Amino acid sequence: MPDLPTPDLPAPDLLRARLHAGPPVAVAGCHDALSARLAEAAGFTAVHLSGALVSATALGLPDLGFAGAGDMLDALRRVVAGTGLPVVADADTGYGDPPQVAETVRRYEREGAAALHLEDQVQPKRCGHSPGVRLVDLPVALARLRAAVAARRRLIVIARTDALAAAGPNEALRRVAAFAAAGADAIMVEGAVDAATVGRVREAAGGLPLVVNCSAAGPAADPLDVLGEAGARLVLYPVTAALDGAAAMAAAYRAILRDGRAPAPAMTWTELNDLLGLPELNDRFADPAG
Numbered sequence: 277m278p279d280l281p282t283p284d285l286p287a288p289d290l291l292r293a294r295l296h297a298g299p300p301v302a303v304a305g306c307h308d309a310l311s312a313r314l315a316e317a318a319g320f321t322a323v324h325l326s327g328a329l330v331s332a333t334a335l336g337l338p339d340l341g342f343a344g345a346g347d348m349l350d351a352l353r354r355v356v357a358g359t360g361l362p363v364v365a366d367a368d369t370g371y372g373d374p375p376q377v378a379e380t381v382r383r384y385e386r387e388g389a390a391a392l393h394l395e396d397q398v399q400p401k402r403c404g405h406s407p408g409v410r411l412v413d414l415p416v417a418l419a420r421l422r423a424a425v426a427a428r429r430r431l432i433v434i435a436r437t438d439a440l441a442a443a444g445p446n447e448a449l450r451r452v453a454a455f456a457a458a459g460a461d462a463i464m465v466e467g468a469v470d471a472a473t474v475g476r477v478r479e480a481a482g483g484l485p486l487v488v489n490c491s492a493a494g495p496a497a498d499p500l501d502v503l504g505e506a507g508a509r510l511v512l513y514p515v516t517a518a519l520d521g522a523a524a525m526a527a528a529y530r531a532i533l534r535d536g537r538a539p540a541p542a543m544t545w546t547e548l549n550d551l552l553g554l555p556e557l558n559d560r561f562a563d564p565a566g
Contacts, residue, residue, distance in 0.1 A: 287390035288430035291322060291362040295432070295462060295485040300504030305514035307333045307351060309358025310552075315517070316359045317551055322390075325355050326514040327366040328403055328493075333518070341400025345371040345380055352387045362390035364434070364487075364510065367424075369399045369412075374423035381427040391432035393464055393487065394424055396439065396451065403493060409442045414451060418458050425459040434487050435460035440467040445476070452480040462487050462509070469497035471506035478507035485509040492516050 285293065294301050303322045304315035307329045315323050328339035330351045335342055352365050365384055370377030377394070384392050395401065396417035398410045411417075417437075424433045435455035439448040452463050464487035465477050478486055488508040490497040492515050497503070500511050524542065531539045549555075 286430060287360075287362040287388065288385075288432055291364070291390040292430075292432055292461070294322070295509045300500055300508050301510050302500055303364055303510055303512045305329060305512065305517060306355055306358075307518060309354045311517065311521075312355045312358035312361070312363075313551060316361050320361065322362045322364060322510070323355065323359060324512045324514050325352055325363060325365045325389075327368050329515055329518055330366075339403035341368070343368075345383070349383055349387055352384065352389055356388035363388065364391045364393070364432075364512065365389040366514075367392040367394050369397055369401050370394050370420050370424065372399070374419050377420045378423045378427035381424045381431060381433070385428060385431040389431060391434055391462075392424075393434035393436045394420060395436040395466070396420075409438050411437075411439055411442050414454060417451065418454060421455055421458050421460060425461075432461045433459075434462045434464050436464040436466060436487075438466045440465050440473075445473075449476065449480040452477055453482070456481045456484050460484065464489060467494060469495055469503075471498050471502050474498075474503060474506040474508055487512065489514065492519055 301322055302320060303324045304318070304320040305326055306312040306315050306323045307325065312323050325348070327343050327348060330347055331337050331339050331343040334347055334351060348365065348367070352363065355363055367380055367384060370380050372380075381392065396411050398412055421433070421435050435458075437448055437451040437455070439451050448465055452465060455463060462485040463477065463481045465473070466489060468474055468477050469488055469490055474486060474488060486508050487510040488497070488503050489512045491512075503511055528539060528541070
């Protein structure tokens with residue numbers, strides 16, 4: 277078995293090593309510094325920044341292409357500030373033609389992303405699990421991908437196709453093979469969340485690492501270990517925690533109005549400040565005269 281990577285590698289190199297060695301990596305969805313820190317405290321070793329989640333939390337809008345490159349870069353800065361873990365960032369369609377895709381890659385890398393995924397939808401895009409998803413022609417998708425690969429330095433480029441639902445499995449596998457030949461570092465097929473489909477994707481990808489997106493918006497996914505046996509190396513859980521968090525916030529707001537008082541929170545203020553490192557900061561900067 278290959279040696280596992282050491283944690284002092286640069287984030288892209290650390291994640292790249294994990295793509296090729298050790299068990300499959302569960303990747304926690306987050307959208308800001310606090311959610312990234314919570315994921316790290318829970319024991320995750322990588323986090324994911326979803327465009328749908330940024331659109332929801334930063335703009336209050338659904339995943340219909342409203343969140344642009346600037347919104348994603350702002351969120352990426354906050355997530356990177358909250359954790360030392362590798363960040364896998366959603367880059368949607370790359371936000372333009374090949375020159376704009378290349379600039380997106382350079383900016384994501386400067387802001388600290390370890391990896392990004394680039395999809396083959398038209399722009400503006402929509403949630404991959406929504407009806408009406410439209411694909412660009414394969415040559416257009418390949419031009420975007422080649423621009424991304426040429427522009428990156430260490431950043432991992434994950435080629436994503438939404439063809440499984442939009443055009444069927446044969447077209448999805450055709451695109452997987454083409455993306456692998458065009459220099460992608462890893463492959464993601466939106467909607468491929470069961471071992472049988474992941475296995476077919478693995479064959480078409482010619483051995484490239486596979487990324488599986490276990491979105492709460494999509495069909496029920498096989499467990500992490502089963503997906504790993506089928507060939508998955510990164511398994512994303514992009515919005516599950518945010519949905520639970522939103523439900524908890526909604527319940528707290530309703531309780532305040534219903535009862536005229538705040539309910540006891542599941543996390544205390546002291547626990548939150550412990551997570552944020554307040555005791556360490558107080559010790560470090562204690563007043564010597566005090």
